[in-house]
Amino acid sequence: MDMRRADLIADELEKMIFTGAFTDGDRLDEIRLAGQFSVSRTPIREAFQRLVASGLAVQIPRRGVFVAQPGPVELMEMFETMAEIEAACARLAAMRISDTALVELDEINQECLQAMKAKDIDRYYQENERFHQTIYQQSGNSFLAKEARRLQHRLKPYRRIQLHLRGRMAQSMAEHETIVTALRDGDSLGAADAMRGHVAVQGEKFHHLMSSITKTP
């Protein structure tokens, strides 16, 4: 069922949804897309199911599948959920993290610092992702880590934008430091709180950014 054909198409459709080639409520036309990808309807339908499973689209029986762009409310809810899940990862990691992982987090933060100095948002984002992935891993719970990665992937396009805000990278860096300190101290509560705040603020920043764009100047 992993027929990479369908997976490739699903990835492509996902990208199209992220980049706004489809807007909320658009119907995904099996026949049109089949032609576009030069395949039959079957792999397209398989790809659709992937999208539905990951929540990027909804399916109405005998009507078709429609892209489901999250609105402001759902987006805030998703960020809040992500904050809670990452807080849980941090909480467990504080009890279980290895010394080598602590060193690695320090290294990553150094890289972040370099990226910040260079105002290299792409690189900062990449290192930031490594930071979070490392903590998922160090939760010592691979199931939880998988869930975290799933949500992270879902929110990726929204998490990235907020780094463009003035001073956000510096603030993010400081938050990282606080998190690592708590992890090193084995301070579960502190690590969880710091991580929750770190992620939640991303949602808020994103929200600010959105409303400032939507606002009439």
Add this chain to the structure above:
Amino acid sequence: MDMRRADLIADELEKMIFTGAFTDGDRLDEIRLAGQFSVSRTPIREAFQRLVASGLAVQIPRRGVFVAQPGPVELMEMFETMAEIEAACARLAAMRISDTALVELDEINQECLQAMKAKDIDRYYQENERFHQTIYQQSGNSFLAKEARRLQHRLKPYRRIQLHLRGRMAQSMAEHETIVTALRDGDSLGAADAMRGHVAVQGEKFHHLMSSITKTP
């Protein structure tokens, strides 16, 4: 894509996996099942995708789909994750729960008490589920609530068993009371901790039960 045919089949297959009609690693035979359900391979394959999406089966390209019964380690991880997610729900609910919902929780606990006195495990389980669902709802975050429900559904067969342990219902009841008190007090930390413990202990109880069964007498 919701073609209820495929959904019905997926539900049926899920039940078969839960009840142990298939064991871990069994290949799901498209043709055989197609005959069994008197449909073509197409709806069967759609159903397979549902199973894979919910983690009940894994798919190896060009080889087939195989049922993936979680082992002891993964099961513990799933319970730990559930504990963290429910703790998050409780944390948020402590800040947002409505008065009517608090009353409802009291009522549910009364029902639980009745069920316990009657040693009615089914009824206790049912009311217990209502208890948890109510708190998901009262987290005020429908996305988080949906995630919680998804995991809850996945763990349902395992959560039920532990109620058969002597004294477990009474202990569970007491934990419910603690949770409601914390929620009423708006004590986020207390509610989260109580809920985390309440769910985590279920995983442990289940583990005890399993090892006592597997153990040679």
Add this chain to the structure above:
DNA sequence: GTCAAGCTTTTTGTATACAATAATATATGT
């Protein structure tokens, strides 16, 4: 002009036919 009933067209869901790949069995050589 508007609304509704019925027909046409389009689109989804299902079955089946076909192609490609993996598993298995058989045969052949050493």
Add this chain to the structure above:
DNA sequence: ACATATATTATTGTATACAAAAAGCTTGAC
């Protein structure tokens, strides 16, 4: 007798044909 190569079979992935349902359009009545 064993290993390897080849042929056979079975199974997955894809395309297409068909059925059923929904959407859209035409026609007619008021």
